[in-house]
Amino acid sequence: MKYQTQKIAYWFFATCMLLFSLQLVYGFIMGFAHMGFDGLHNIIPFNAARATHTNLLVVWLLTGFMGAAYYIIPEEADRELIHPKLAYVQLGALVAVGVVAIIGFHMNWWEGRKFLEIPRPLDYLVVADVLLFIYLIGGTIWKGKRYTTTSMVLFLGLLMAALLYLPGMINTDHQTLDSYWRWWVVHLWVEGVWELIMGAIMSFLLIKMTGVDREVIEKWLYIIVGFTFLSGILGTGHHYYYIGTPRYWLLVGGLFGALEPLAFLGFAIYAVAMARKGGKNPDNKMAMAWTMATAILSFVGAGFLGFAHTLPQVNLYTHGTLVTAMHGHLAFWGAYACLVLALIAYAMPKLTGRNLQDSRMNVFAFWTSNIGMIAMTLAFGVAGIAQVYLERKLGMDFLTVQKEVEVHFLGLVLAASLFSVGIVAYVWNFIRFGKPAGEVK
Ligand code: HEM
Ligand code: HEM
Ligand SMILES: [Fe+2]
Numbered sequence: 245m246k247y248q249t250q251k252i253a254y255w256f257f258a259t260c261m262l263l264f265s266l267q268l269v270y271g272f273i274m275g276f277a278h279m280g281f282d283g284l285h286n287i288i289p290f291n292a293a294r295a296t297h298t299n300l301l302v303v304w305l306l307t308g309f310m311g312a313a314y315y316i317i318p319e320e321a322d323r324e325l326i327h328p329k330l331a332y333v334q335l336g337a338l339v340a341v342g343v344v345a346i347i348g349f350h351m352n353w354w355e356g357r358k359f360l361e362i363p364r365p366l367d368y369l370v371v372a373d374v375l376l377f378i379y380l381i382g383g384t385i386w387k388g389k390r391y392t393t394t395s396m397v398l399f400l401g402l403l404m405a406a407l408l409y410l411p412g413m414i415n416t417d418h419q420t421l422d423s424y425w426r427w428w429v430v431h432l433w434v435e436g437v438w439e440l441i442m443g444a445i446m447s448f449l450l451i452k453m454t455g456v457d458r459e460v461i462e463k464w465l466y467i468i469v470g471f472t473f474l475s476g477i478l479g480t481g482h483h484y485y486y487i488g489t490p491r492y493w494l495l496v497g498g499l500f501g502a503l504e505p506l507a508f509l510g511f512a513i514y515a516v517a518m519a520r521k522g523g524k525n526p527d528n529k530m531a532m533a534w535t536m537a538t539a540i541l542s543f544v545g546a547g548f549l550g551f552a553h554t555l556p557q558v559n560l561y562t563h564g565t566l567v568t569a570m571h572g573h574l575a576f577w578g579a580y581a582c583l584v585l586a587l588i589a590y591a592m593p594k595l596t597g598r599n600l601q602d603s604r605m606n607v608f609a610f611w612t613s614n615i616g617m618i619a620m621t622l623a624f625g626v627a628g629i630a631q632v633y634l635e636r637k638l639g640m641d642f643l644t645v646q647k648e649v650e651v652h653f654l655g656l657v658l659a660a661s662l663f664s665v666g667i668v669a670y671v672w673n674f675i676r677f678g679k680p681a682g683e684v685k
Contacts, residue, residue, distance in 0.1 A: 245594045247318040249325035251680040254595050255335055256311025257588045261671045263304035263342070264581075268664050270297035275660055278646070278653040288350060295349045295361040301576060302359065303342050308584030309441050310335075313381050313398060315591050316448050320395035321388025327380060334376045341369045357422065359430050360412045367413050374406045393462040394447050397469075401440030408432050420488035427483040434575070435476035435504060435546075442538070442583055443469030446515060449535045449590055454522025461518055468514055472507035479504050485556045486563070494556045501554035508547030515539035528593060528601045533610050534586030541578025541614070545621070549574055561636045566628035566649070574621040585670065592674065597681040600673060609669035616663025623659050627652035 245251070273284055273293045282290070318325050325331060345362045348354060354361040362370065381402065385395050411428035414421075447465045451458050481497025516539055519532065526532040549571040553562040562568065593601045600606065627649045635645040 245680070247324050249328045249331075250315050250318050250591075251595060252325065252328060252331045252335075253311040253315035253591060254680045255332070256307050256314060257591070257674070259335065259339060260304045260308045260311065260584060260588070261674050263300050263307065264667065265671060267297055267300035267304065268660075268667060270294075270300065271660060272657065272664075275653055275657040278650065279657065280647075280650050291356075292349045292352075292354075295354055296346055298359055299342075299345060299349070299361060303338075305576075305580050305584060307335075307338065308580075308587070309402065309438075309445075310338075310377055312441075312445050312584070312587045313377075313402060315587070315595075316398060316445070317381050317384050317388075317395055320390070320392045320398075320448070321385050322390050323384065323388050325380060326383040326387060330376060331380055334373055334380065337369070337373045337376075341366055341373065357412075357426055360426055364413070367409075371406075371409065374409070378403055378406055392458075393466060394444050394451070394458075397440050397447075397466060398444035401437050401444060404437040405433060405441065408437060423487045424484070424489060427480055431480045431483055432477070434579070435479055436473055438580065439469055439472050439476065442542070442579060443511075445583055445587055446535065446538065449531065449586060450515065450518050450522075452590070453524070453526045453528065453532050453535070454518055455524035456518050456522045464514055465511075465518075468507060468510045472504065472511060475500050475503040475507055479554075482554045482556075482559065485559055498554070498556050502551065504554075505543070505547035505551045508543040512539045512543040512547075528590055530601050530606045530610055531586055531590035534582055534589050537610075537614060538578065538582040538586055541574065541582055543578070545571065545574025545576070545578035549621070561632050562628070565631050565635070566624050567632060568628075570621055570624035570628050573624060574617065577617050588674070592677045595680040596677045598677050600677055603673060603676075605669050605673045605676070609666050609673060611666070612669065613663050613666025616659055616661075616666055619659035620656055620663055623652055623656035627656070 270288075270293045273288055274290060274297060276282070277285070277290050277293070284293075288296075314325060314331060345366050348363055348366075349361065353363055355363055381399060385391065385399055388395075408429055411425045414425045416422050416425070443465055447461055450456065450461050450465070454461075478496050478500035481493040482501035484493035484497055516536060519536060553559050553567055553571065589601060589606070593599050630649050630652065631645055634640045634648055635642060640648075
């Protein structure tokens, strides 16, 4: 760690670990409910568990991105963070809003719009909190000694992510318009601006760990990420097929949606090629492993499994089924969860001065969680294909089909248990690192 204020990142990462663990608890509640064991139904009905599970996911990932920015920006800008105390206020406020939202979901205080369930009054607090964050990061870059491409792309990604939260707050009582704007947030985040954030964090990690010249890494990585970003904008159309929007979206969404995986593939090949080109034996093998997992699994989960249902002919049948959940899990895991875990793995030895990065516990965490998540994806996939066939092809009733696919959720819960053992090991290793050390190395 070069700058004292980078320490702030630790508290964001610790929050990540906590919220991530809690997310898994709600995953199990739903997994069991799908198996027919819905004993908690009266206290935590499925809809509340689902909203909590996905919102915790989004919040811990955003917390991870923020922590990443607090770690990366001082180093890239070559100066301490401005107003470090405000960064703690920003974290505290974010957590407070998150806690209130989660309690709200359990008391049926929610908006019922998938991924944007947070009630409106809390949205304004989120906006205020994010503005503070953008000010701290932007101000640090502004006053910094140097402007690097990586810090600029990271800042741009974070700023645009903040701006794209706003379309989700447009008031309308029309179902189609509501869906239309909802996708501006959901799709343009994960298949648009979050990719800029991913590109920047990956570039930082690759520059630090491979020894390849910054110029080489930055130039090509940003060209590829730029392509992903561009195909993703009109790719939004793959959510506008049959929701009451004009027919041209069938063509636009089909075409640009199909282009998106190519960009993800390019990104994966490039990142792996850079890692090999560097030929340097990284002193943090697990951070490198998580970085490669991000590159490869984002292609598999987002690119390959996204393609599986992006064409209108297929989406007509698969829309809103467990096929979507299959893709959602591996895409979020590969692209964004692995990314945050990679940066945490990289930063922890530097923040704490302890060398536990390649401990057996961490190696175990990496393999167990990744194999577990791949198995979970398969379980969702099998359940999803069965559901599509029975419900959409044979026309069976939704709830009858849910009963038919219960058996596949045994597989899901077993896979999720393996996955969770891996995550517990990761969190345990995180705790073993201890708090950040005071000295600057
Ligand atoms: C890292 C990137 C990605 C993430 C995190 C992600 C995640 C998700 C999630 C969570 C959903 C469900 C959203 C909802 O129903 O509200 C979804 C839907 C969808 N995704 Fe992705 N995705 C990514 C990339 C892609 C790509 C590259 C493609 C296309 C090639 C794609 C195609 C789709 C389609 C077609 C749907 C709609 C499914 C339906 O109609 O139910 N996704 N994605
Ligand atoms: C213990 C592990 C986990 C279990 C048992 C689990 C289980 C589930 C279940 C049962 C659903 C609801 C599916 C439905 O609508 O019927 C769900 C939704 C979801 N989970 Fe998980 N999950 C786990 C971990 C994760 C992780 C680690 C991620 C992200 C990296 C994740 C991302 C999601 C997303 C994005 C959705 C919404 C999917 C959609 O829109 O269709 N889950 N999960
Ligand atoms: Fe999309």
